[in-house]
Amino acid sequence: MGNPEVAVFPGDGIGHEVMASALTTLDALERRFNFRLSRTVYEGGAAYYRKSGKDLPDGAFEAARAADAILFGAMGLPDVRLPDGTEVAPHLRMRESFGLFAGVRPVKKYPNTPRVLADARGDQVDLIVLRESTEGLFASRGRGTVEDDAVARDTMVITRATSEKLFDVAFSLARRRRTQGVGKNRVTCVDKSNVFVSMAFFRKIFSEKAREHADVKHDYAYVDAAALDLVRKPWEFDVLVMENMLADILSDLGGGLVGGMGMAPCAEIGLEHALFQPAHGSAPDIAGQGKANPTAMLVSTAMMLDWLGERRGDDVLVRAARALDEAVTQAYADAAVLPYELGGSTGTEAFTAAVVERIARCPCSC
Ligand code: ATP
Numbered sequence: 001m002g003n004p005e006v007a008v009f010p011g012d013g014i015g016h017e018v019m020a021s022a023l024t025t026l027d028a029l030e031r032r033f034n035f036r037l038s039r040t041v042y043e044g045g046a047a048y049y050r051k052s053g054k055d056l057p058d059g060a061f062e063a064a065r066a067a068d069a070i071l072f073g074a075m076g077l078p079d080v081r082l083p084d085g086t087e088v089a090p091h092l093r094m095r096e097s098f099g100l101f102a103g104v105r106p107v108k109k110y111p112n113t114p115r116v117l118a119d120a121r122g123d124q125v126d127l128i129v130l131r132e133s134t135e136g137l138f139a140s141r142g143r144g145t146v147e148d149d150a151v152a153r154d155t156m157v158i159t160r161a162t163s164e165k166l167f168d169v170a171f172s173l174a175r176r177r178r179t180q181g182v183g184k185n186r187v188t189c190v191d192k193s194n195v196f197v198s199m200a201f202f203r204k205i206f207s208e209k210a211r212e213h214a215d216v217k218h219d220y221a222y223v224d225a226a227a228l229d230l231v232r233k234p235w236e237f238d239v240l241v242m243e244n245m246l247a248d249i250l251s252d253l254g255g256g257l258v259g260g261m262g263m264a265p266c267a268e269i270g271l272e273h274a275l276f277q278p279a280h281g282s283a284p285d286i287a288g289q290g291k292a293n294p295t296a297m298l299v300s301t302a303m304m305l306d307w308l309g310e311r312r313g314d315d316v317l318v319r320a321a322r323a324l325d326e327a328v329t330q331a332y333a334d335a336a337v338l339p340y341e342l343g344g345s346t347g348t349e350a351f352t353a354a355v356v357e358r359i360a361r362c363p364c365s366c
Contacts, residue, residue: 003038004308004317007060007067009091011045013282014348015073017290018297021352022071025298025324028356029305033320040067046077046088046282055082055090064094065273068312069304072277073297077284091268091275092141095133098273101162102169103131103247105266105279106299107234107254110332113342116257117231124235125258126182128173129242129251132166133268135159136244158198158243163205169269170241171213178216183238186217190226190242190250202243227253251279262293262341265300267307276304286340290347293339298328298355327358 010019023039030036040063044056055075064070076087094100109115109125116122139157146152170187177183189206191199203220210218221229223246229236230250234257242250255264261280268275278296286292302324309317331337331354338344339351346354 001312003036004068004312005066006037006039006304007064007070008039008041009044009056009060009064009070009072009075010041011073011075011282012047012077013074013284013287014280014292015045015075015282017287017292017348018278018294019071019073021294021348022073022297022301024352025301025355025359028359029320029324032323032359032362033316035314035316035320039071044090045075046080049082049088050077050080055088061090061093061097064275065098069308070094070273070275071301071304072275074278074280074282076282091277094273094275095268098275099134099270100268100273100275101132101134102166102269103133103251103266104169104173104269104303105129105131105247105251105254105264106303107251107258107264108299109258110263110295110329112332112335112338113259113263116259117234119233121233121235122257127234127237127254128177128183128239129247129254130166130170130173130239131242131247131251132162132244134244135162136246138244138248156196156198156243156245158202160201160205163202164209165271166241167206167209168213170239171209171216171218174216174239175213177238184217184236185215186219186238187213188226188237188240189218189220190223190240190246191220192223192246193220194222199243206241223250226250230254230257255279260293260341261296262339263295265296265298265303267300267303269307274304274307276300276307290349291340292348293341294348294351295328295339298324302328323359323362324355327355327362330358331355 042060140154144154178185193200193203264279306321337346
């Protein structure tokens with residue numbers, strides 16, 4: 001098996017800055033753990049669309065399909081729109097075309113970062129929002145209707161096939177966290193099954209799957225109650241699995257719980273492909289100032305290494321992933337970093353240097 005091929009798309013705005021951080025960190029990991037990724041960097045995004053009329057260069061989409069993993073910064077600029085008025089977002093095309101149905105969005109509070117919640121248990125927040133990413137209400141994207149300027153309709157789609165795959169991922173995630181000593185060995189199904197047939201169907205399939213994964217606990221929450229409890233007692237959750245639109249909202253709430261979008265990583269996983277990117281956008285308001293928080297990008301990169309390692313049975317990559325995670329956590333724990341986003345004055349490069357330094361002296365017990 002050759003080196004894993006990674007298609008790299010820095011994108012727009014701070015996408016370039018956080019991607020530079022990820023690539024520098026990968027260089028350090030390759031040195032420390034003696035492995036190599038074949039990385040190819042592609043243009044693409046809103047600025048590229050403005051100059052070329054295309055969201056990606058010719059061949060880049062297919063190169064992403066052929067790669068072992070895709071690493072994304074952020075794409076889109078508010079003043080650049082496609083002819084239909086929507087934002088330039090080739091990663092959404094990839095999501096659909098590559099079947100990336102499982103959006104894994106960790107919400108983790110890092111040491112020494114400001115506590116958003118007054119309760120000291122807010123420091124223990126460590127949960128995952130698992131977002132179904134190819135159907136749900138987003139299945140209506142580009143298909144909604146408006147009749148006579150009087151009634152608008154968007155349709156929710158839940159399929160058994162995708163839901164079953166999604167719940168398998170949810171239970172596997174909880175199990176994997178348990179083996180790593182993280183989480184509560186529990187999956188919570190978040191829905192609105194008391195109102196919508198589609199959501200009752202979602203819950204029914206979840207219950208069926210829960211019986212197959214009996215070693216992992218499960219429970220249920222209506223989305224309104226889940227939103228309340230995410231603010232009141234988020235430390236009680238482990239893996240929360242839900243439909244696309246519900247997760248779109250609750251995962252941003254999760255980012256807010258731990259300091260902001262720069263703390264919100266994301267892995268978009270399918271059966272054959274996976275795309276890793278921070279959940280934040282290109283942040284034009286701070287782009288070019290060196291102030292972007294690279295945490296979400298670096299944790300997404302660790303998730304990529306972990307996914308590649310698991311998939312290829314390559315323990316070196318799994319250890320490198322753990323070392324990167326540890327180095328980020330340790331940089332916060334040592335009070336060596338506090339990004340601007342969290343009220344500190346650590347810029348992107350200084351943050352990266354702190355992480356690289358910790359990777360270099362990682363004891364290798366990772
Ligand atoms: P999109 O719709 O593309 O997700 P958006 O406009 O909703 O984008 P972001 O670009 O994510 O939002 O920015 C939201 C806010 O969070 C902005 O104030 C931005 O500066 C801030 N922000 C986002 N990511 C980071 C980061 N990595 N570091 C610091 N601040 C960030």
